[in-house]
Amino acid sequence: MAIQLFDSLKREIRSLQPSQPDGVFRFYNCGPTVYAPAHIGNFRAFVINDVLRRLLELEFGAGKVKHVRNLTDVDDKTIKRARDEGRPLAAVTREWTDKFHADCVALNCLPPHVEPTATGHIPEQVDMIDVLMKKGNAYRAADGSVYFKVSSFDDYGRLSRVKERELQPGNALKAAAADADEKEDVSDFALWKAHKDEDGDNSWDSPWGRGRPGWHIECSAMSKKHLGETIDLHTGGVDLLFPHHENEIAQSECCNGRTFALHWFHNEHLLVDGKKMSKSLGNMYTLDDLVAKGFSPMALRYALLSGHPRKQLNFTLDSLHAAESALATLHGFRSSLPASGIVHDAFASVFTALKDDLNTPAALGALFTIINRRSGEVDLASFDQAMFALGLDLEKTTAPKSEVPAAVQAIAEKRWAAKQAKDFATADALRKDLAATGWSMLDRKDGYSLEPLKK
């Protein structure tokens, strides 16, 4: 079965296939704006895309997937942060890029094959804007900014159905457009922003005067440079669907004269305790916030995969407790498996679920069905392949260390001995004793670790 995935543009589930003769699947995922730590809602998108990347590599071969994810390192937010801190823009974006990379490693996300930056692709962006000017899809305003003329692209709104939904007089879009007074039409968007004093040194020369690129053109230019004019898949969070992705389509298709992306995929929002994340509610958790509460990054990864990517997921601290317990079960199961043996297809149901519109909760469900059945058909290699696809690194499930009381240690020793002797009834009873003291035991192949239970 080929990988099936919902296409946000065609609004149906379709197969993913490489379109180019070289058989390389070309995949662009909008990356972070590097001015602050990414929050767990951002990481929902990156973790989902990481599972997709892993699945594509298992399907087409590791050398047959090209995954590009950009870094937005110049825009209003990055410039404001640099100005507020009195530091060069590059120093600020370097710091937050490093932090983003560290969080990605902790969450076991594979690095993209190319991670281009907006500031590293100014000439490519200028070239595209130049073509759009020459073709009559863009115009220079009096202040030196360049805008894309939305009325010049008949297909505008195909992805978001924005013409029906949003481009009505007097709606919120006008407010969103307030930064650009010089536009001929409210729906036009900036390709090039003329230099303003508050931009400081962060401007570049262009045929239209000094300035900096708009946000949307960077993804069009970087995708074109690293993946070509037509790509197989473009992904991002649902918040990017409009206007960002709609604008990318308009720019790329008018400039290149061909289809930009053959397939679009958007994951839904993450809610926290049933509410939209916001600074004022104080629920915009970062990975560090959760690690400080004693959770492992892997528990966050697991929790983020526990909901269907195309449905809103309600994140709670309880969901992290559940994730830690599930990971401990997986860890214990792994240590019970024979290290070698014939590779069975025992986890086929996990892959079937992932290939069916990236249904991660169904994949986790299938995984636990197999584990609970404990048939003799399972071997380490096939289990590890399922863990690889989900990106669950079972050696990274421990939260920061705490001091273990001697009495707790003694119960743990007894339980470990009972388990080694295959006296599972005693081992289970001792696990309950441990829980009563507020501790849980994580079994490994060659030993165990103790974790305080979280309340």
Ligand SMILES: [Zn+2]
């Ligand atoms: Zn983008």
